[in-house]
Amino acid sequence: MTSQPKPTAARDKTVGRMLGVFLLISAVVIAVAVTSVRNINRSVASSDWVNHTHAVMLEVNSVFSSLQAANVAALTFVATGDGRTQAAGREAFSDLAEHLEVAKALTRQEPLQHEQIVHLEALANRRADFDRGVLGRPPPERPEAARALAAPDASAEAMDEIQRAVAKLTDQEMALLAERDRASFLQAQTTRWTVWSGVALDILLLGGAAWLIRDDIAARRLAAATLEEANNQLETKVRERTAELAAANEGLTTENLERRWVNQALEHQLRYDQLIISSISDMVLVVTKALNISRINPAVVRLTGREAQELIHRPVSAIARLTERAGGAEALLLDPLAQALAEGHDLREQAAMLEDKLGRKIPVRLALFPLRDRDKVVGGVVILQVIPQVPPPAP
Amino acid sequence: MKKHILIVDDEAAIRNLLAEYLTRSGYRVTAANSPIEAQQAVEQDPPLLVISDLQLADSDGLDMIDQLKTTLPNTPMMLLTGVLFDPKVVREVLSKKVSCYLQKTTPLSQVLGEVKRLIGPP
Numbered sequence: 421m422t423s424q425p426k427p428t429a430a431r432d433k434t435v436g437r438m439l440g441v442f443l444l445i446s447a448v449v450i451a452v453a454v455t456s457v458r459n460i461n462r463s464v465a466s467s468d469w470v471n472h473t474h475a476v477m478l479e480v481n482s483v484f485s486s487l488q489a490a491n492v493a494a495l496t497f498v499a500t501g502d503g504r505t506q507a508a509g510r511e512a513f514s515d516l517a518e519h520l521e522v523a524k525a526l527t528r529q530e531p532l533q534h535e536q537i538v539h540l541e542a543l544a545n546r547r548a549d550f551d552r553g554v555l556g557r558p559p560p561e562r563p564e565a566a567r568a569l570a571a572p573d574a575s576a577e578a579m580d581e582i583q584r585a586v587a588k589l590t591d592q593e594m595a596l597l598a599e600r601d602r603a604s605f606l607q608a609q610t611t612r613w614t615v616w617s618g619v620a621l622d623i624l625l626l627g628g629a630a631w632l633i634r635d636d637i638a639a640r641r642l643a644a645a646t647l648e649e650a651n652n653q654l655e656t657k658v659r660e661r662t663a664e665l666a667a668a669n670e671g672l673t674t675e676n677l678e679r680r681w682v683n684q685a686l687e688h689q690l691r692y693d694q695l696i697i698s699s700i701s702d703m704v705l706v707v708t709k710a711l712n713i714s715r716i717n718p719a720v721v722r723l724t725g726r727e728a729q730e731l732i733h734r735p736v737s738a739i740a741r742l743t744e745r746a747g748g749a750e751a752l753l754l755d756p757l758a759q760a761l762a763e764g765h766d767l768r769e770q771a772a773m774l775e776d777k778l779g780r781k782i783p784v785r786l787a788l789f790p791l792r793d794r795d796k797v798v799g800g801v802v803i804l805q806v807i808p809q810v811p812p813p814a815p
Numbered sequence: 816m817k818k819h820i821l822i823v824d825d826e827a828a829i830r831n832l833l834a835e836y837l838t839r840s841g842y843r844v845t846a847a848n849s850p851i852e853a854q855q856a857v858e859q860d861p862p863l864l865v866i867s868d869l870q871l872a873d874s875d876g877l878d879m880i881d882q883l884k885t886t887l888p889n890t891p892m893m894l895l896t897g898v899l900f901d902p903k904v905v906r907e908v909l910s911k912k913v914s915c916y917l918q919k920t921t922p923l924s925q926v927l928g929e930v931k932r933l934i935g936p937p
Contacts, residue, residue: 677836678923684828685919688897 434636441629445622452618459611466604472526473593473600476533479523480540484586486516487544491579494551509555516548536589543582550578703774703784703804709761709797711736723806725777740786740804742772757788757800764790764797774804783807817843818937820930821862823853823879824895825872829919833866833895836923837930841937848872850879857886863934869896877912891933895919895926 493509496502520541527533697704697717703724706715713731721727724739731739742756760767772786784804791799820842824830827848834844845860847853850873853865865883869876880892891914899918900909909916915929 673839674836674923677832677839681832681836681923682920684826684832685897685921688826688829688919692897 434632434639437632438629438636441625441632445625445629448618448621448625452614455614456611459607459614462607463604463611466600466607469600470597473597476523476526477590477593479519479526480537480586480589482519483516483523483540483544484582486512486519487547487579487582490516490548490551494554497555506555509551513548513552516544520544533589533592536585536592540582540585540589543578543585547578547582702806703802705731705736705802705804706791706799707736707802708799711757711761711800713738714799720804723776723782723804724774736802739776740772740774740784740802742770742786743783757802760788761790761797761800764792766790772804774806783809817841818864818934819843819845819860819862820864820866820934821853821856822846823848823850823865823867823871823876825849825868829868833923833926836927840927840930842930850874850882853879853883854886857883861887862890864891864893864930866893866895866930869894869898880912891915893917893929893933895921 490509490512493505493512497505497509520537523537524534524541527537700717701719703720704717705713705720708714712733712735714733716728716731720731720739724731726739736757756767756770767786767788770786770788772784774782774784776782784806787803787805789801789803790797791801820837822830822833822837822844824833824846825848830846830848834846837844845856845862847856850871853867856862857865865880865887867876867880871879876894876896880894883890883892892912893915894909894913895917897919900916905916914933917926917929
């Protein structure tokens with residue numbers, strides 16, 4: 421008999437493994453999700469920063485553009501005296517101030533940039549003050565006066581300095597943008613690797629779980645098949661044993677019936693035989709080979725007045741004796757009975773005298789029949805028939 | 816439908832034992848303790864076989880068999896008795912009246928064998 425693993429223990433082990441695998445899968449999914457969300461947040465932050473940087477660069481360039489527009493308006497005003505250029509100049513100043521305020525606001529959290537913006541503001545305001553002064557005067561009527569008006573303008577140098585400041589600031593921002601771009605690329609790459617690694621690991625774990633499930637199903641099928649086979653074997657054994665017991669029970673019942681039948685038949689036979697003997701009104705005595713009485717019928721008790729216990733194992737001569745035929749006198753003549761038994765022949769019509777319990781003598785006819793058992797005389801049957809007394813003829 | 820056997824015996828113990836044995840063997844058994852009951856049983860449900868004792872309380876088994884034969888001329892009759900007959904008597908007298916003679920000391924299995932011989936298996 422082979423030992424089979426206990427199904428419950430195997431099931432518990434499999435459940436434990438499955439739980440472990442799914443916990444691992446869950447941990448990987450959570451780790452991937454956390455990493456991805458963090459990188460997405462970083463990307464969003466980078467995107468905000470890029471937008472912010474572009475905004476700063478745009479504002480700085482707009483400052484320069486506004487300043488150029490104001491300068492052009494001032495020079496045009498000096499050259500043409502056209503009053504419309506004053507309005508254009510005022511608009512340029514307004515734009516300049518707005519762009520400077522926006523730029524300062526954008527760089528408020530970044531001291532280095534903010535300082536550069538403040539420096540740029542100082543340069544721009546100085547230049548703007550000059551242009552504002554040109555535009556605020558009456559238009560010159562002569563060319564000399566116009567040149568005199570524009571002479572203090574160190575516009576070329578001032579604008580160059582402003583342009584350099586703008587370019588420096590822009591270059592710094594571009595460098596930062598490039599750095600952020602690399603960082604963003606690395607983050608994206610990390611996110612990609614994290615996601616794909618997580619997916620691959622989860623696929624591997626799911627494969628492991630599938631293998632465990634398949635293994636568990638196979639084990640369960642094997643256990644079920646083994647259990648079913650064991651049940652079938654047990655049922656077969658139970659059926660066989662039940663059939664054996666039923667057959668044995670049937671046999672015992674039949675045997676019991678046969679025994680009861682035999683006993684009943686023997687009892688019936690004995691009772692019937694006893695009935696036959698008891699029904700005979702003559703005295704019937706069964707004697708042993710030694711002529712001792714072994715059995716009597718009721719007629720003996722009735723006619724002798726003696727009970728069975730008084731007669732059993734007593735010699736038959738105690739109650740009956742043969743009489744001499746010739747003389748009629750009583751004589752002890754038992755030898756003929758013994759001789760008849762010894763020789764195995766019948767005696768019939770023998771005159772005898774019966775003596776009852778009160779000592780009365782009753783003339784009887786005696787017959788003796790040897791009892792044979794397998795051709796061997798084992799005793800005899802004595803029948804005593806009372807001779808009816810004929811009353812003497814009336815005188 | 817099980818084959819029907821009528822048992823007639825005035826001794827309840829013998830009658831019941833034989834009825835139980837034949838019932839267990841698969842036959843349908845009706846038991847009667849007198850010729851009158853036997854006649855009523857025959858009228859209500861004619862048997863395929865009659866098993867009777869010889870010495871009945873109210874009558875003679877052979878006389879009863881003669882009477883039943885007027886109703887069931889082709890039905891086999893079995894005499895099951897404690898009276899021991901000489902084989903010559905059985906051969907020359909009883910065989911003309913009954914289909915089978917068995918002593919009561921005959922084993923039940925042999926009785927069943929005779930039943931099967933006379934009417935077949937249940």
